[in-house]
Amino acid sequence: MKLKMLTGIAAVLASTTLAPTSANASEKEVAVATRALSFIEPTLKGSVKTVVFYKDGDAASRSEAQRIRSALSGKKVKGASFSVTLASASNTSAASGAKVVFVARGLKSRHASIFSAASAARAITISSDLSCVRSGKCVVGVKSSPKTEILVSRQARQKTKVGFASAFLMLVNEV
Numbered sequence: 001m002k003l004k005m006l007t008g009i010a011a012v013l014a015s016t017t018l019a020p021t022s023a024n025a026s027e028k029e030v031a032v033a034t035r036a037l038s039f040i041e042p043t044l045k046g047s048v049k050t051v052v053f054y055k056d057g058d059a060a061s062r063s064e065a066q067r068i069r070s071a072l073s074g075k076k077v078k079g080a081s082f083s084v085t086l087a088s089a090s091n092t093s094a095a096s097g098a099k100v101v102f103v104a105r106g107l108k109s110r111h112a113s114i115f116s117a118a119s120a121a122r123a124i125t126i127s128s129d130l131s132c133v134r135s136g137k138c139v140v141g142v143k144s145s146p147k148t149e150i151l152v153s154r155q156a157r158q159k160t161k162v163g164f165a166s167a168f169l170m171l172v173n174e175v
Contacts, residue, residue: 027067027070027071028144028148029128029142029143029144030067030068030071030072030075030102031071032142032144032148032150033102033126033140033142034072034075034077036126036140036142036150036164036168036172037077037100037124038077038078039164039165039167039168040124040162040163040164041163041164041165042163043078043080044077044078044080044099044100045079045080046080046081047080047081047082047083048077048080048081048082048083048099048100049083049085049097049098049099049100050072050082050083050084050085050098050099050100050101050102051084051085051086051087051094051095051098051100051101051102051123052065052068052069052084052085052086052087052101052102052104053065053086053087053088053089053092053094053095053101053102053103053104053107053110053114054086054087054088054089054104054106054107055089055104055106055107055110056088056089056090058106060105060106061104061105061106061107062086062104064104064105065086065102065104066086068084068102068104069084069086072084082100089107089110089113089114090110092110092113092114092116092117093117094117095114095117095118095120095121095123096117096120096121097121098118098121098123099121099122099123099124100123100124100126101114101118101121101123101124101125101126102125102126102127103125103126103127103129103132103138104127104129105127105128105129106129107127107129107132108129108131108132111131111132111135111137111138112137114137115136115137115138115156115159118160119159119160122160122161122162123160124139124140124160124162125137125138125139125140125156125160126138126139126140126141126142127140127141127142128141128142128143128144129141130143130149130151133151133152133153133156133175134151134153134175136153136155136156136159137153137156138153138156139152139153139156139157139160139162140152140153141153149173150171150172150173151172151173151174151175152164152169152172152173152174152175153174153175154174154175
């Protein structure tokens with residue numbers, strides 16, 4: 001079983017090591033993040049409320065949030081599907097009831113408030129902004145260029161009580 005999980009992670013990482021263009025970076029990062037979600041314990045089930053936060057009044061941030069939503073559309077993780085909504089970072093109450101929260105780039109000043117709302121819901125927070133993970137305000141961070149990197153914040157993971165299979169934690173950088 002562990003060998004199968006390790007092989008699955010290695011396959012995802014190997015398939016995403018090509019340098020992406022900025023237009024499809026979110027798709028590759030979401031693909032890796034989605035695969036990481038398959039290692040959550042207990043397993044996600046049914047329709048999973050997922051919120052993607054973007055920066056108020058920032059067209060690039062909103063565009064990234066829309067790309068994340070599109071990349072999640074139709075994806076399944078061990079039978080679970082994603083019910084995705086976009087939310088302005090000023091509307092942290094949108095995280096209520098969520099199990100997965102994506103944090104778009106450009107929200108450094110909002111990391112703490114988003115994390116607080118996500119933690120209250122016991123939701124996993126994911127971002128391509130690795131500073132969110134390093135500050136303990138996102139559980140998982142994914143970067144796809146120039147090479148794929150996955151960071152997991154031990155502090156954020158413990159606060160949100162998100163568990164991962166030990167095989168997954170052996171293959172990522174925990175900070």
